[in-house]
Amino acid sequence: MSESAASEAALAADEERWRRLPSWLRPRTVELKGSGNLWLIETTLLVLVGIVLATATINDVARQTGINHRLIADLKTWRHYTGHDYHNISVDQETLGSASQREVLCGNTSPGGPKARTQLCLAIWGPVVNGRRSVHGGWYLPPYAEDLPSERYGCFGAAAQGRCPR
Amino acid sequence: MSVAVQSGRGVAAVRSQRWAPALAALLALLLILAAAEIVIDGAAGLSPLIPKSPDIASWLGGIGERLGYRVFLIALLVSTGAYAGLIALARRAASPISTRWAIVLVAALQLIVFAGPILLSTDVFSYIAYARMGVEHGLNPYTHGPVAIASDPVFQYVGHDWELVATAYGPLYTLLSYPLALLGVVGALWAMKLEALLASAGTLALVWRCARVRGFDPVAAILVVGANPLYVIYGLGGAHNDMLMMLAMMAAVSLTLMRAPSARREAGAAAWVVAGALIKATVAVLLPFMIVSKRRLAPILGTVAALALGALAGYAAFGIHGIDIVAALNRDAAFVSTDSFANEIAHLLGKPGVFPVDHDLLKAGLVLILLHLLWRTWRGYDWVAASGWALLAISVTSTWLLAWYILWPLPLAVVTRDRRLLLATLAVQALFIVHQISPLLAPVQ
Numbered sequence: 001m002s003e004s005a006a007s008e009a010a011l012a013a014d015e016e017r018w019r020r021l022p023s024w025l026r027p028r029t030v031e032l033k034g035s036g037n038l039w040l041i042e043t044t045l046l047v048l049v050g051i052v053l054a055t056a057t058i059n060d061v062a063r064q065t066g067i068n069h070r071l072i073a074d075l076k077t078w079r080h081y082t083g084h085d086y087h088n089i090s091v092d093q094e095t096l097g098s099a100s101q102r103e104v105l106c107g108n109t110s111p112g113g114p115k116a117r118t119q120l121c122l123a124i125w126g127p128v129v130n131g132r133r134s135v136h137g138g139w140y141l142p143p144y145a146e147d148l149p150s151e152r153y154g155c156f157g158a159a160a161q162g163r164c165p166r
Numbered sequence: 167m168s169v170a171v172q173s174g175r176g177v178a179a180v181r182s183q184r185w186a187p188a189l190a191a192l193l194a195l196l197l198i199l200a201a202a203e204i205v206i207d208g209a210a211g212l213s214p215l216i217p218k219s220p221d222i223a224s225w226l227g228g229i230g231e232r233l234g235y236r237v238f239l240i241a242l243l244v245s246t247g248a249y250a251g252l253i254a255l256a257r258r259a260a261s262p263i264s265t266r267w268a269i270v271l272v273a274a275l276q277l278i279v280f281a282g283p284i285l286l287s288t289d290v291f292s293y294i295a296y297a298r299m300g301v302e303h304g305l306n307p308y309t310h311g312p313v314a315i316a317s318d319p320v321f322q323y324v325g326h327d328w329e330l331v332a333t334a335y336g337p338l339y340t341l342l343s344y345p346l347a348l349l350g351v352v353g354a355l356w357a358m359k360l361e362a363l364l365a366s367a368g369t370l371a372l373v374w375r376c377a378r379v380r381g382f383d384p385v386a387a388i389l390v391v392g393a394n395p396l397y398v399i400y401g402l403g404g405a406h407n408d409m410l411m412m413l414a415m416m417a418a419v420s421l422t423l424m425r426a427p428s429a430r431r432e433a434g435a436a437a438w439v440v441a442g443a444l445i446k447a448t449v450a451v452l453l454p455f456m457i458v459s460k461r462r463l464a465p466i467l468g469t470v471a472a473l474a475l476g477a478l479a480g481y482a483a484f485g486i487h488g489i490d491i492v493a494a495l496n497r498d499a500a501f502v503s504t505d506s507f508a509n510e511i512a513h514l515l516g517k518p519g520v521f522p523v524d525h526d527l528l529k530a531g532l533v534l535i536l537l538h539l540l541w542r543t544w545r546g547y548d549w550v551a552a553s554g555w556a557l558l559a560i561s562v563t564s565t566w567l568l569a570w571y572i573l574w575p576l577p578l579a580v581v582t583r584d585r586r587l588l589l590a591t592l593a594v595q596a597l598f599i600v601h602q603i604s605p606l607l608a609p610v611q
Contacts, residue, residue: 027461046586050593053562056510057597061604063513068608075610099518 070101070133074124077132078105081122088114092147096123096159106147115144121152123159139164186262190255194271196248197393200241201275204399205282206230207237216283217291218323220352223283235605245395246599252393256386268385272370272392276402280363284355285403286569288325293407294354295320296333296340297347307333307340308487320351332487334494337480338444339407358405365409366392366402369577372416376581379423387580390588394576396595400569407445408570414442415449416577419550422456423581432460433468440472444480447491448560448574451536452553458540459549498566500525505601506567520565528563535559554578554587562594572598 071091079085089107096102102125108117119141126134137157145151155164208216209226213233231237256263284290295315296307303315311330312321321329333340346357370392377387391397401409418438421431436456443450457465480488487493502509502520508528512520536559539552554575561571572595579588 027459043586046590050590052511053507053594053597056507056514057601059514060510061601061607064604065607068604068610071610072608 070128071103073128073131073133074103074105077124077135078107078122080132081135082107082109082120084108086111090115090147095147096125101125102159104147106141109140112143115141117143119143119145121147123157137161186255186258186260190252190262190267193248193252193255194267196244197252197271197395198274198278200245200248200395201278201398203230203241204233204238204285204403205278207233208283208285211283215286217286217288217325219284219291220323220355222352222355223281226282236609239603239606242395242399242599242602245399246596249393249395253386253390256389257383261383261385263385263389265385268389272388275393275398276363276366279398279403280359282403284359284405286400287404287406288323288328289407290355290358290405291320291323292325292328292331292333293335293339293343293358294347294351295324296335297343297354298351300340301344301347306484306487308484308490320354323351331497332494334498335407335446336444336476336491337484337488338441338476339410339446340488341479341483342410342445355405362402362405362407362409365413366397368413369409369416372413372420373577373580376416376420376423379425380581380583382581390580391577394573394595396569396598397573397576401573404570406570408573411442411446411449412574412577414438414445415452415574418442418452418456419578419581422460422550429462429464432456432462432464433471436465436468437472440469440476443491444476447495448557451556451560452549454536454540455543455549455552455556458543459552499529499564501566503566503568505569505598506565507562507597508565510601525565528565532559532563535563548582548584550578551582551584551587554582554591558587558591558594567598569598 074091075089078089084107086107089105092104092106095104102123104121104123106115106119106121108115109120110117120138121141122138123136124133125136135157137155137159139152139156139160140154141147141151142153149163150165152164155161205223206226207213207230209223210230210232211221211227215233215235215238252263255261256268279285292312295312295318298318298320299305299307299310299312299315302318305314309332311328311332312318312324313329315321343358346354346361349357370388373387373391374384377384400406415438418435421435421438424431436453439449439452439456442452453465453469457469477489506520508520508524512518512524536556539547539555543549543552557574557578558572561567561574564571572591575587575591579591582588
């Protein structure tokens with residue numbers, strides 16, 4: 001007996017077996033008809049979910065773009081303040097509060113690899129004016145040091161009060 | 167009057183027949199150029215979009231420039247636009263895209279990405295690290311993170327976030343990756359890339375077959391999957407093991423769509439789903455839909471047999487941790503990615519991010535969706551479509567959303583009659599792409 005013939009025979013036996021079961025238990029080849037509203041309800045819900053997701057996405061893009069604009073102003077401020085056109089500048093949004101829109105930017109004071117020289121950290125916040133924001137203080141870090149309170153020295157300005165151990 | 171209208175429509179149809187092939191060729195060319203641009207610029211090295219990697223694409227170096235966000239995002243948007251246009255053309259009654267050209271285009275896209283560097287993700291280095299932990303260092307990748315082999319040459323390429331994390335992949339995948347560790351880091355990297363490429367080719371062949379069996383245009387189906395920018399650039403570009411998982415998933419679907427179904431094939435289909443789950447657990451969500459739809463003993467027996475075999479092999483190779491997939495899933499479910507919709511909605515509601523209670527709400531929402539889909543499947547709704555919706559719901563409700571997760575429902579969406587699934591999947595992918603564009607609007611330098 002060929003495989004397809006055997007398979008058909010098995011299927012026929014299967015069908016026979018299913019007939020003994022109540023109709024609601026048998027496997028279906030087509031979906032049961034409902035009141036007709038199910039498709040409409042599902043589609044409406046899908047469209048609503050889609051609108052929420054699209055709104056959230058666009059809101060998030062606008063939010064990220066706003067953050068990027070602020071970071072661009074901060075980087076410009078650091079470069080203007082120090083007179084160095086460096087690109088390896090780290091930006092920390094946590095030290096002064098993650099939702100505060102206040103940032104700490106640290107970069108080398110002389111040419112070198114990332115964090116390879118004495119670093120100058122600036123606390124920057126306020127509105128963007130002429131593409132820059134205000135510097136409210138800062139501190140220095142030794143080469144290769146992370147911005148931890150124990151590493152800071154030479155604190156200056158209002159923002160740095162109480163942030164230097166020495 | 168009606169003759170004039172008909173004649174006008176006829177002229178428009180003839181014109182459209184004339185320009186459609188040219189437009190399709192232009193869109194195909196744009197897709198290829200965008201992929202080539204990303205790969206060639208990516209090969210130039212030193213890019214935030216290209217993970218630190220052994221030099222496998224130096225032969226392409228010197229042609230392009232360092233890949234920045236601007237070029238990448240423009241190429242991604244061009245790809246997306248060209249893909250949308252191509253799909254619209256392919257799904258017309260008189261498609262201007264021949265079978266041969268569709269296969270050539272899809273193959274060209276896959277080969278371009280295969281030839282280049284690893285794109286956008288360090289995951290493949292974690293796969294290699296887990297394999298080397300077992301083969302070269304005698305460590306169990308289910309109990310140690312890659313940091314345990316910090317002196318190994320692959321460690322420097324593992325993503326910083328994953329250095330301490332033990333593998334979350336299934337024991338079958340880990341065992342499959344073990345022989346590749348013997349090839350060295352560069353050899354293993356090429357092997358992983360080849361594995362992803364072959365898995366993709368297999369998935370596309372099965373998509374073709376399933377589409378034909380179900381009476382859909384197979385050319386449109388393989389274009390929707392194989393030319394998809396997220397599939398090509400993120401999925402294949404990162405050599406993700408999701409490609410293997412999708413191959414197992416489509417093997418299961420294909421077996422259930424045979425013209426003469428048999429108990430053996432249905433058991434085999436269930437076993438393929440289990441094999442997929444032993445690669446990456448997510449695909450296990452197909453099983454309840456398959457079982458509820460078939461209402462036969464065979465898929466249950468296939469599941470139990472494959473699971474017993476997999477658990478035995480996993481336990482023998484890795485101990486109890488090798489089969490504790492639930493713990494790994496729970497751990498990963500707690501992660502939050504910036505691209506997740508949950509995170510975006512939290513921001514929309516003025517919250518800084520996702521809180522633990524949000525995880526519970528999302529899980530509850532997912533359970534409700536799965537129950538609704540099971541109820542629909544019980545009433546006769548297509549189990550393949552229900553599985554696609556389930557995979558889409560998992561990715562949308564996950565707080566840890568990555569581009570390759572929203573590929574999961576795509577091969578299922580092109581072989582189901584519920585067109586809403588394909589629309590929803592592509593809409594979610596489009597939103598993901600839109601979410602990437604802020605560096606284009608305000609580039610930070």
